[in-house]
Amino acid sequence: MSNSDISVALLVGGSSPERNVSKASGKSVLAALSFLGYKVKVIDPAYGLNQPKDVEKFFVEKDFTELSNRNYVEVINSTMFDDVDVAFIALHGKWGEDGTLQSLLELRGIKYTGSKVLASATAMDKCMTKVMFQHYDVASPRWFVINRNEEDVELIKSKIKKFFGYPCVFKPNDSGSTIGLTICRGDVEVGHAIKTAFKYSNKILVEEYIPGREMTVAVLDKHALPPLEIKPKGGFYDYESKYTSGMSEYIVPAQIPPKVAEHLQHQALLAYNSVGCESYGRIDFRLTTEYKSYCLEVNTLPGMTSTSLVPKMAKAAGISFEELIDRIIKNSL
Numbered sequence: 001m002s003n004s005d006i007s008v009a010l011l012v013g014g015s016s017p018e019r020n021v022s023k024a025s026g027k028s029v030l031a032a033l034s035f036l037g038y039k040v041k042v043i044d045p046a047y048g049l050n051q052p053k054d055v056e057k058f059f060v061e062k063d064f065t066e067l068s069n070r071n072y073v074e075v076i077n078s079t080m081f082d083d084v085d086v087a088f089i090a091l092h093g094k095w096g097e098d099g100t101l102q103s104l105l106e107l108r109g110i111k112y113t114g115s116k117v118l119a120s121a122t123a124m125d126k127c128m129t130k131v132m133f134q135h136y137d138v139a140s141p142r143w144f145v146i147n148r149n150e151e152d153v154e155l156i157k158s159k160i161k162k163f164f165g166y167p168c169v170f171k172p173n174d175s176g177s178t179i180g181l182t183i184c185r186g187d188v189e190v191g192h193a194i195k196t197a198f199k200y201s202n203k204i205l206v207e208e209y210i211p212g213r214e215m216t217v218a219v220l221d222k223h224a225l226p227p228l229e230i231k232p233k234g235g236f237y238d239y240e241s242k243y244t245s246g247m248s249e250y251i252v253p254a255q256i257p258p259k260v261a262e263h264l265q266h267q268a269l270l271a272y273n274s275v276g277c278e279s280y281g282r283i284d285f286r287l288t289t290e291y292k293s294y295c296l297e298v299n300t301l302p303g304m305t306s307t308s309l310v311p312k313m314a315k316a317a318g319i320s321f322e323e324l325i326d327r328i329i330k331n332s333l
């Protein structure tokens with residue numbers, strides 16, 4: 001079967017806080033899919049049956065309409081998907097990366113890129129991921145969890161002191177892009193850190209802070225690609241450093257001894273498999289000055305603009321952006 005016989009639904013946008021990141025990924029993926037000769041249909045599941053008419057305009061305009069995840073059901077169940085061979089999921093965050101959309105596609109019998117339902121749901125849930133890490137011996141920072149309505153601030157402060165002390169990190173359990181995350185340096189900041197994280201999730205993960213370097217490893221078709229180091233100019237890899245050009249420096253392959261690179265790749269594969277990922281993914285790490293690695297999380301649908309991290313690591317392995325997209329489609333078919 002040649003690419004021109006394959007009909008791809010490019011799912012982009014969505015209703016999560018990472019909607020704009022998804023549109024950036026989608027724009028690059030669309031260019032690659034067109035270059036590769038696939039038949040492509042751009043679909044924003046948040047729009048429901050009234051899909052944007054002008055695709056070019058859609059990718060650049062800021063939308064002000066209320067977008068609903070309820071529209072997803074209607075879209076996936078509509079005639080839009082009647083002749084689709086595979087859905088390329090360029091969505092990020094809730095409702096796109098967390099297994100919910102994947103389950104709709106499963107019910108409809110449509111093949112899709114990336115991990116399946118359970119792995120997507122597990123990876124989106126940072127606490128669940130930590131449980132899998134512990135079971136499979138993936139080294140990761142010490143942690144505890146706070147549930148909404150159980151936020152006894154004094155008890156939380158005493159737990160921090162008992163388990164690891166300051167600084168520590170508060171993150172919403174199921175968000176991404178460093179949204180809602182606070183690095184907490186002492187007791188006085190705890191109240192605010194809790195409030196911030198609860199804006200995005202009903203559960204908070206509190207972790208020991210790991211000083212050191214920021215590393216990430218992509219996995220494609222069961223192989224770990226060369227590790228990449230991120231050097232945020234502001235010192236912290238927040239939303240702005242992630243998505244503003246020039247705000248971070250990326251070094252790939254990372255300047256680390258070959259044994260350390262191998263160790264990171266091994267840990268990345270272990271983390272990827274512990275969650276049950278398929279197709280591709282990206283695993284985030286902290287690396288201390290003594291070269292001890294701490295896995296932070298597994299991203300099942302990492303950013304996919306042509307300058308995103310996975311494409312950068314692919315390039316270091318001799319895989320062009322178009323080839324990467326092609327391999328993702330082929331391994332999902």
Ligand SMILES: Nc1ncnc2c1ncn2[C@@H]1O[C@H](COP(=O)(O)OP(=O)(O)O)[C@@H](O)[C@H]1O
Pocket residue numbers: 141169171175176177178179181207208209210211214236237238284286296297
């Ligand atoms: N335990 C930690 N120690 C040091 N820095 C951390 C820790 N957890 C998160 N960070 C910082 O916050 C960033 C985002 O955290 P991460 O767990 O990858 O969540 P997400 O990318 O989904 O928002 C990391 O890339 C890192 O810079």
Ligand SMILES: [Mg+2]
Pocket residue numbers: 177284296297
């Ligand atoms: Mg991350």
